[in-house]
Amino acid sequence: MDENETGPAPDATGDAPRERVSARWLPIASVVGAVGVVAAAVLRPGGAPPAAPSAGSPGAAPHVPPPAQPAPALPQRYARTTVVVGPGKPGEFRRSLSGLALGPHDAIYALGDDEVRVFEGAGRLARTWKVPEKATCLAVASDLRVGVGSSGRVDLYSDTGVHSGGFAAGTRDKPADVTAIRLVRDEVLVADAAARVIRRYDLRGTERGVIGDKNKTGGFMLPNRSLDFDVDRSGVVHATDTGRHQVTSWTLDGTMVASFGKFGMTKPEDFVGCCNPVNVAVVPDGSIVTAEKMVARVKVYGKDRTLLALIGPENFDPMCWHIYVAVDSTGRIVTADPERRTIAVFERS
Amino acid sequence: MSETTTRRQFIDRTCRVIGLTALGGAAGLLARRASAHAVFQVDPVKCTACDLCRTSCVLSLSAVKAVNEFSKCGYCRLCPAYMDVTSQPDEKGIPSGKVCPQDALKRRVVGREDPDDPNNNYYEYTVDEARCTGCGKCVKACKPPAGNGSLRLEIRYDRCVGCNECGILVTCPSTAIVRVLTPGLSPTAAPGGEPHA
Numbered sequence: 001m002d003e004n005e006t007g008p009a010p011d012a013t014g015d016a017p018r019e020r021v022s023a024r025w026l027p028i029a030s031v032v033g034a035v036g037v038v039a040a041a042v043l044r045p046g047g048a049p050p051a052a053p054s055a056g057s058p059g060a061a062p063h064v065p066p067p068a069q070p071a072p073a074l075p076q077r078y079a080r081t082t083v084v085v086g087p088g089k090p091g092e093f094r095r096s097l098s099g100l101a102l103g104p105h106d107a108i109y110a111l112g113d114d115e116v117r118v119f120e121g122a123g124r125l126a127r128t129w130k131v132p133e134k135a136t137c138l139a140v141a142s143d144l145r146v147g148v149g150s151s152g153r154v155d156l157y158s159d160t161g162v163h164s165g166g167f168a169a170g171t172r173d174k175p176a177d178v179t180a181i182r183l184v185r186d187e188v189l190v191a192d193a194a195a196r197v198i199r200r201y202d203l204r205g206t207e208r209g210v211i212g213d214k215n216k217t218g219g220f221m222l223p224n225r226s227l228d229f230d231v232d233r234s235g236v237v238h239a240t241d242t243g244r245h246q247v248t249s250w251t252l253d254g255t256m257v258a259s260f261g262k263f264g265m266t267k268p269e270d271f272v273g274c275c276n277p278v279n280v281a282v283v284p285d286g287s288i289v290t291a292e293k294m295v296a297r298v299k300v301y302g303k304d305r306t307l308l309a310l311i312g313p314e315n316f317d318p319m320c321w322h323i324y325v326a327v328d329s330t331g332r333i334v335t336a337d338p339e340r341r342t343i344a345v346f347e348r349s
Numbered sequence: 350m351s352e353t354t355t356r357r358q359f360i361d362r363t364c365r366v367i368g369l370t371a372l373g374g375a376a377g378l379l380a381r382r383a384s385a386h387a388v389f390q391v392d393p394v395k396c397t398a399c400d401l402c403r404t405s406c407v408l409s410l411s412a413v414k415a416v417n418e419f420s421k422c423g424y425c426r427l428c429p430a431y432m433d434v435t436s437q438p439d440e441k442g443i444p445s446g447k448v449c450p451q452d453a454l455k456r457r458v459v460g461r462e463d464p465d466d467p468n469n470n471y472y473e474y475t476v477d478e479a480r481c482t483g484c485g486k487c488v489k490a491c492k493p494p495a496g497n498g499s500l501r502l503e504i505r506y507d508r509c510v511g512c513n514e515c516g517i518l519v520t521c522p523s524t525a526i527v528r529v530l531t532p533g534l535s536p537t538a539a540p541g542g543e544p545h546a
Contacts, residue, residue, distance in 0.1 A: 216463055216469045221469070223424060225497075243425065243468065245427075264438075265435065273427070274425040274428060274429050275425060293494045319494055321494045
């Protein structure tokens with residue numbers, strides 16, 4: 001390219017070459033200098049933060065949102081490793097998925113489409129059997145008995161689906177709204193959301209006691225009308241007290257021994273929304289897994305009830321009322337998302 | 350005339366009875382429809398609480414109001430339709446802002462009140478219709494799974510003027526305004542309610 005076409009016109013003085021160089025480098029130097037000034041201003045310790053939108057600006061929110069806190073580095077991380085049940089997979093649930101339990105050999109028992117489906121190994125559908133319509137929950141005992149709860153009733157099955165018994169739950173004038181059950185030794189524990197308590201029955205349906213009524217309100221606070229619980233190895237019952245935003249722990253004789261949790265929208269260890277956590281499971285080492293709705297997420301609390309891990313909402317449908325959770329013998333967390341009708345396994349990474 | 354009924358006579362009488370019964374039923378149905386009033390109402394399943402009910406009604410203060418269905422309500426202490434859960438928390442960690450811009454959603458403790466621990470209280474939420482503009486912000490915040498979906502928008506017949514030019518019906522983007530027959534119910538103008546020019 002001819003320099004004269006775009007460059008400055010040649011000068012008759014001896015300084016012409018130097019001026020030409022200066023003129024050529026001046027824009028570049030200006031840009032570099034400007035970048036340097038900006039970088040120094042940004043990187044300067046204690047420098048002014050970026051301007052926040054004023055309260056009166058057109059796009060301002062009606063209320064000042066709480067200060068966003070950086071996500072803390074939690075001691076444990078979980079990653080989804082397997083989708084056991086989901087669209088297109090064997091044993092897919094087409095209409096509903098309303099319960100999850102693990103057998104003693106970590107087989108996955110799922111309730112949905114008015115059936116119990118048992119998945120063994122890496123999601124192999126082993127067997128299914130019919131259960132009452134609109135069954136709401138299920139549990140598996142260590143001796144492989146299976147309990148299925150529905151409105152006002154509990155039914156018991158063998159591991160192959162043979163009906164072995166059942167009884168009416170609740171009272172005659174107020175049938176139990178059965179939202180969770182557990183089979184513990186020779187007892188069936190039934191979460192009765194209508195009466196806001198957990199009822200203890202023997203296998204014939206004779207009531208042996210009530211858990212959760214020895215407090216100021218005579219029961220759990222359940223604005224969302226759902227009560228979930230799990231029982232640890234020592235026989236302590238850990239239940240969701242959603243209106244109080246707590247998990248409360250009870251002995252089988254109905255004495256409250258511990259509680260943790262509080263409402264909060266900013267700290268990840270707190271429980272969000274009107275009524276959380278909605279589901280709970282106990283880890284063999286004494287840790288507790290909770291599930292929340294709106295924001296749909298699963299959290300792991302250690303034995304001292306500090307937050308250890310968080311499985312984020314990107315893993316679940318945002319419209320979930322529940323995320324059913326269970327923990328297998330190796331500490332893997334199994335979740336059932338009733339909106340997407342998927343069952344997934346999360347492992348520590 | 351024979352005392353025994355012939356087959357022809359039997360069929361004839363049966364047909365007459367069936368015909369008269371059908372005629373009576375149709376007349377009753379027509380009378381029922383004639384006594385009924387066709388009114389507009391909001392289908393809560395279709396309604397998205399888009400805020401257009403507030404501005405599209407021919408009345409300056411919309412005839413659409415939020416109502417709380419108590420059988421569905423959770424009586425929450427931290428009601429997401431009452432409190433703006435994203436607002437700045439107060440010293441007790443409770444959100445300080447309210448969802449309703451008109452402060453039309455009111456609450457009171459029902460049952461035995463525990464002044465020491467408000468977590469032990471149940472709260473009943475009612476709508477002050479004089480303040481409610483029908484914007485639907487509370488309805489949207491109460492939709493599941495955040496809430497139980499007990500709040501919904503409803504055309505109040507004591508305010509609807511029955512203008513037969515329902516602006517909400519025309520505007521509603523989700524076709525949630527439906528015409529229903531309500532026997533014996535007559536929409537009347539609200540005191541002080543005036544249509545737009």
